[in-house]
Amino acid sequence: MSVDLNQTYIDPQDPTYQPLLEDLQGNILKGHERNYSAHIFVKFKSEHEAARKWISHFGENFVTSAKNQIEYSAKYKQSEGTESGGLFAGFLLSYKGYKALGFDLKGKSEKGKFPCWNFLVGLPSLAVQQKLEDPPVEEWEEGFQDEIHAFILLADNDRDNLAKQAKQIVEEVGRVAEIVHTEVGIVLKNKKGQIIEHFGFRDGVSQPLFLKEDIELAKEQGTDLWDTSAPLELVLVKDPFGEGEHSFGSYCVYRKLEQDVRGFREAERELAKKLRLSDQDVERAGALVVGRFRDGTPVTLSPSEQNSDTVPNNFNYDGDRDGMKCPFHAHIRKANPRGDKNDKYQTLEEHRQRRIVRRAVSYGEMPNARDNSLSKLSLFENQLEHLKELKVQPASGEKVGLLFLCFQRDIFNQFMFMQKNWANNQHFVNYTTGLDGIAGQGKKQIEGQAWPKEWGKDEKVPFDFYHFVTMKGGEFFFAPSISFLKNISAIAVK
Ligand code: HEM
Known part of the structure; x- marks a missing residue:
């Protein structure tokens, strides 16, 4: 029997799915x-x-x-x-x-x-x-x-x-x-x-889930506001050269993204000053950029870190229509609008079909790592050796970033759409929202992104925060x- 790709909540023990x-x-x-x-x-x-x-x-x-x-x-x-x-x-x-x-x-x-x-x-x-x-x-x-x-x-x-x-x-x-x-x-x-990335934020939190066990776990925090489950068709397509009806594959986007950690942290401090944040509120500057605090707490839900082991993911932006808690340009709000009612063109269902499966991993390399006199093999050996020394805080001169890798059914409608129409689009979700502060690339901003001065209150301050991530190469596979x-x-x- 061929597999129905509309299915989610996959039980790996179910004989229907074993051949796949x-x-x-x-x-x-x-x-x-x-x-x-x-x-x-x-x-x-x-x-x-x-x-x-x-x-x-x-x-x-x-x-x-x-x-x-x-x-x-x-x-x-x-x-x-x-x-x-x-x-x-x-x-x-x-x-x-x-x-x-x-x-x-x-x-x-x-x-x-x-x-x-x-x-x-x-x-x-x-x-x-x-x-x-x-x-x-x-x-x-x-x-x-x-x-x-x-x-x-x-x-x-x-x-x-x-x-x-x-x-x-x-x-x-x-x-x-x-x-x-x-x-x-x-x-x-x-x-x-x-798990975190080089700017220090918890990563790999919000992902489309396919397997019964993973979905059950996510369900413990509820799914009424955001359902993490996803049908197989979000990532799988028939392998055009596959053997039979159970042969599937997936498109992969690979991008090496260098992170300017020092620049990011300095801008974060500047933003905190501009918003007059002090003491424990200082951490909110970074949270407004990412949409989550370093511990993963979504800034649309809370003005400060909650330090809970389970990172909340059952939320949307219905209670934050004006971006007074989580700005519209925050990375996670751009990359997954979760049915944001400000989007006049697309529905929640359409947003859900844009989701990607992220499988990124961090990297770090010393300034001389790409020494041209080294053979590719010696370079690889040095890189593998350097893995032993890699730390969360980059060493002086070390180049760090993310080996961004994601899977999907269709590169155009998923990764490309997310990067081009959302992250890089200064008018998404609203006119002059600005670039995604993490993933946005391209033109200089028309106006500074607008940041809520006080959490949930009706005053916004303009400030430029972007271009701390640079694409260094990649390919579609x-x-x-x-x-x-x-x-x-x-x-x-x-
Ligand atoms: C160096 C570059 C990047 C960094 C440091 C970064 C960091 C993060 C962090 C900290 C989160 C929140 C935790 C989580 O849900 O996993 C996140 C979520 C996410 N990121 Fe990125 N990211 C980067 C690039 C990108 C790019 C290029 C894209 C796609 C164009 C992307 C798409 C997403 C998506 C879809 C989410 C989940 C949003 C949600 O469902 O709420 N990220 N990222």
């Missing part, structure tokens, strides 16, 4: 939950027969299925974090990657067609760059300026094992492909062991089904 979960890559329906990551970007050599053989071997022996990952997650929870779970591996292809492997993507048959226009042109294309107001490709990090065919994602809780396996895989894939770029990432945690990867050598190509 066995053939789907992990990290899509649920995060891989490993602390250390290595991202390897490759360009296939012209002899694509050998490359396809290697991919088939990698798909067979390394790539982690959604099923295995869900089982791992249950064991990890039971062991209270002591079980390492071993290596997680994913394999994703860019459109140029499919072409380099000889796939005919323009054929007349339905098979082999990717109906996602953005995937076809790629993130580095001028068309996408202009739409997103990204920096020109010549300003991206060198490795990202090269053609990227595939993205190998490795992750582990055991840093040494990750380093060992990653080096071995780089050596193996190096026989059939050129390593064009590498990144390493780490899950940053605060003193309480909660597709995470194909595992059966496709395993059988890739047998699929007829040009």
